[in-house]
Amino acid sequence: MSFQQHTPPSNGKMIVRSLLRRCPNCGNHQAWFVSWFKQGERCVGCGVKRTRDTDGHELGSMTIASVVNIVLIMIAIGIAIAITAPDVPVLTLYIVLASAALVFPVLTWPMTHTLWMAIDLILRPMGIDEVAEAQAWLADQS
Numbered sequence: 001m002s003f004q005q006h007t008p009p010s011n012g013k014m015i016v017r018s019l020l021r022r023c024p025n026c027g028n029h030q031a032w033f034v035s036w037f038k039q040g041e042r043c044v045g046c047g048v049k050r051t052r053d054t055d056g057h058e059l060g061s062m063t064i065a066s067v068v069n070i071v072l073i074m075i076a077i078g079i080a081i082a083i084t085a086p087d088v089p090v091l092t093l094y095i096v097l098a099s100a101a102l103v104f105p106v107l108t109w110p111m112t113h114t115l116w117m118a119i120d121l122i123l124r125p126m127g128i129d130e131v132a133e134a135q136a137w138l139a140d141q142s
């Protein structure tokens with residue numbers, strides 16, 4: 001069992017951890033994920049609550065997912081057109097990119113949640129009460 005550190009990690013460290021699908025707060029590799037798609041209530045490493053008791057917390061990760069995947073598709077379209085111009089195979093491109101539009105969100109889904117948590121923790125650092133609640137939850141787990 002490891003307890004929540006009282007001083008938060010640097011902003012850069014939290015962002016890097018989140019991009020590696022780790023808890024931005026403690027770096028635990030499982031964070032609050034039970035599986036790739038299923039999430040538990042709290043990080044198993046530090047006890048930070050996944051939604052941090054805010055309504056609509058998922059909207060942040062959904063926004064990140066939308067932006068990231070639209071950018072990935074736009075980059076793929078740009079590369080494909082640059083490589084194949086002037087004879088752009090539109091139908092093939094459409095089929096490949098439509099498939100990518102289905103696969104990219106699946107691959108990036110957990111990281112959009114950890115990245116949003118990192119941004120949320122940077123903008124709203126854990127307070128004393130939240131840290132105490134997380135530590136109490138961790139103590140109950142042992």
Ligand SMILES: [Zn+2]
Pocket residue numbers: 023024025026027028031043044045046047048
């Ligand atoms: Zn954690």
